[in-house]
Amino acid sequence: MSKMTNDKNLKSLDEFIDEQYGKRGTKKREIFEEGYEEFKLGFLIRQARLEKGMTQEELAEKVGTNKGYISKVENNIKDVRISTLQKIIKKGFDGELELAIRI
Amino acid sequence: MSKMTNDKNLKSLDEFIDEQYGKRGTKKREIFEEGYEEFKLGFLIRQARLEKGMTQEELAEKVGTNKGYISKVENNIKDVRISTLQKIIKKGFDGELELAIRI
C-alpha cells in the first residue's frame, strides 16, 4: 500500500494500523484483518461506484436490484455470493472481477 | 494466460477457445466466458489443494466442513459466498484471497 504521509506529524495507514492493532502475526492484528477484508470489499464497490459518478440507486437499476441492497453490500451487512459480486461489477460498472489465491 | 504450445500441431488454450467459441465480444463467447469464470474458481481451489498435497477430506477438516461440500465447490455445483471462499483459503491453505475490481 502506498504511503500517504506528506506531513511529518502524520503516519501512513500501515503505521497507524501497526500501532493500533499490533504488528502482523499478533492475534489482535489477525482479528482486525478479518474485519478489514470485509470492509475492503464494500469499500472497493463504493469506490468503483463513485469513480463512475453513480448513486446507489443508479447502480441498483443497472444491476437489476435495489438501492437498499447496494447500501447493505457496501456496508458489509450482506455476505454476498460470487455470482452477485460478478453481476454488480459486470452489469453495474462494465468491469471485471479479478480473483486470485495466494498461498 | 501463458501459452502452452510446445508442439506445432497443438494450439494454445486461447486459440482453442477462439475457434470453439468465437472471438471476444461475440455473444457465443460471452456465454461461454461466464461459465468459464465459474469453472476457473473451482479449478483454482483444486489446484491450490493439490499444490498443498491435500485430499478433499483433509481440506474439509481444516476448513470445518465436509468433503462432499469441497467436491461441490471445486466442481462449481455451488455458488459460494465470499466469506466461505475466504474461509477455505485462509483456514484450508493458510493463504490469501486477492480481490480486485478492474474498470
Place this chain on the structure above:
DNA sequence: TTTGAAGTTGCATTATCGGGCAACTTATTT
C-alpha cells in the same frame, strides 16, 4: 481381481441471501 482411498452426488434440514418495499436518517440544495 480385490481392497482401500479419494472423489461425486442426492437428499433432508437449517441458515441466510436477494428482492422488494417502505420508513427512516443524513447530506445537499434551494
Place this chain on the structure above:
DNA sequence: AAATAAGTTGCCCGATAATGCAACTTCAAA
C-alpha cells in the same frame, strides 16, 4: 428553514447456500 436527494435499516418471503450424511463411482494400491 424547508425541500429534495442520497443513503440506511428492518422486515417479509421465496430461493438457495451450507451442513451433514450416506450411497455411489472412480482411481490407485496391493
